[in-house]
Amino acid sequence: MKTVLITGASAGFGKLVAEKLLAKGYTVYAAARRVERMQDLEAKGAHVMHMDVTDNESVKAGVGRVLEEQQRIDVLFNNAGYGSYGTIEDIPLEEIQRQYDVNVFGMGRLIQAVLPQMRQQRSGTIINTSSVVGQISTAVVGWYASTKHAVEAFSDALRMEVKPLGIDVVIIEPGAVKTEFDEVAFGTLDSLDLAEDYKPLVSGFRKYTGGMYAKCPGPEGTANAVIKAIEAKNPKTRYATTMDAKLLPRVKRLLTDKLFDKVVLSQMK
Numbered sequence: 572m573k574t575v576l577i578t579g580a581s582a583g584f585g586k587l588v589a590e591k592l593l594a595k596g597y598t599v600y601a602a603a604r605r606v607e608r609m610q611d612l613e614a615k616g617a618h619v620m621h622m623d624v625t626d627n628e629s630v631k632a633g634v635g636r637v638l639e640e641q642q643r644i645d646v647l648f649n650n651a652g653y654g655s656y657g658t659i660e661d662i663p664l665e666e667i668q669r670q671y672d673v674n675v676f677g678m679g680r681l682i683q684a685v686l687p688q689m690r691q692q693r694s695g696t697i698i699n700t701s702s703v704v705g706q707i708s709t710a711v712v713g714w715y716a717s718t719k720h721a722v723e724a725f726s727d728a729l730r731m732e733v734k735p736l737g738i739d740v741v742i743i744e745p746g747a748v749k750t751e752f753d754e755v756a757f758g759t760l761d762s763l764d765l766a767e768d769y770k771p772l773v774s775g776f777r778k779y780t781g782g783m784y785a786k787c788p789g790p791e792g793t794a795n796a797v798i799k800a801i802e803a804k805n806p807k808t809r810y811a812t813t814m815d816a817k818l819l820p821r822v823k824r825l826l827t828d829k830l831f832d833k834v835v836l837s838q839m840k
């Protein structure tokens with residue numbers, strides 16, 4: 572059975588994918604900072620490890636342990652990440668840098684750590700979790716969207732670089748999904764000292780996005796798409812896993828930029 576390393580396995584997509592793979596008999600390495608939140612996975616047979624994807628040594632040690640114990644790695648589910656909602660002007664630069672360190676450089680650290688082994692094997696699948704906002708960007712999610720645009724860009728390049736070496740690169744694009752993501756993202760927004768000028772926009776954003784998260788799907792469909800990508804002989808390059816993730820980029824392509832802006836802003840009134 573394949574050996575799979577999952578980052579961000581203490582909650583949301585990562586945890587559900589870990590559960591599903593364990594039930595199918597895969598060898599699962601579940602990584603996150605909150606190891607206490609993965610005790611249930613350990614009881615089901617997962618190898619649980621502490622990993623902070625912003626820490627080079629922590630990433631090297633985690634991947635090193637997988638290779639020492641299994642001598643191979645078949646799948647990296649590069650999933651750890653979070654969003655910080657807020658206007659471009661108001662999110663402090665330190666927070667933006669932290670977001671890049673997790674969402675962009677964190678993924679890069681894992682990719683660089685697993686590739687020597689996957690190249691040697693001449694096989695492997697790297698699954699990077701992007702977002703619908705890797706394809707579009709809207710007010711109040713701009714910095715987060717920019718990290719996911721970066722994920723899309725490096726994934727496209729990596730796919731071309733490693734395909735001849737037998738390694739697949741897959742991008743997962745969920746839209747709004749009920750995990751712990753929205754609590755974290757709104758948590759940043761709540762902590763910001765917003766300039767007065769943005770308050771009406773942000774209040775409209777809260778109503779619109781809060782409403783969306785109140786009725787959005789759970790992680791099941793996205794987790795199933797990840798499993799599908801892992802088990803496919805020839806996986807798709809992108810899996811848009813929710814209705815909004817399938818539709819919004821198409822709508823954007825049909826409209827001019829100015830019309831798209833108007834449509835989005837009309838929802839945030």
Ligand SMILES: NC(=O)c1ccc[n+]([C@@H]2O[C@H](COP(=O)([O-])OP(=O)(O)OC[C@H]3O[C@@H](n4cnc5c(N)ncnc54)[C@H](OP(=O)(O)O)[C@@H]3O)[C@@H](O)[C@H]2O)c1
Nearest residue numbers: 579581582583584604605623624651652702748750751752
């Ligand atoms: N839910 C959505 O609406 C949605 C939509 C599009 C894309 N996404 C993306 O999907 C991915 C998973 O999010 P989710 O929805 O499952 O959210 P979640 O329930 O909040 O889970 C996020 C996971 O990331 C881990 N993580 C965060 N910072 C980390 C760090 N520095 N080092 C290691 N692990 C870290 C967390 O673990 P610890 O805190 O224990 O380390 C947690 O396991 C993210 O990349 C997110 O951007 C989510």
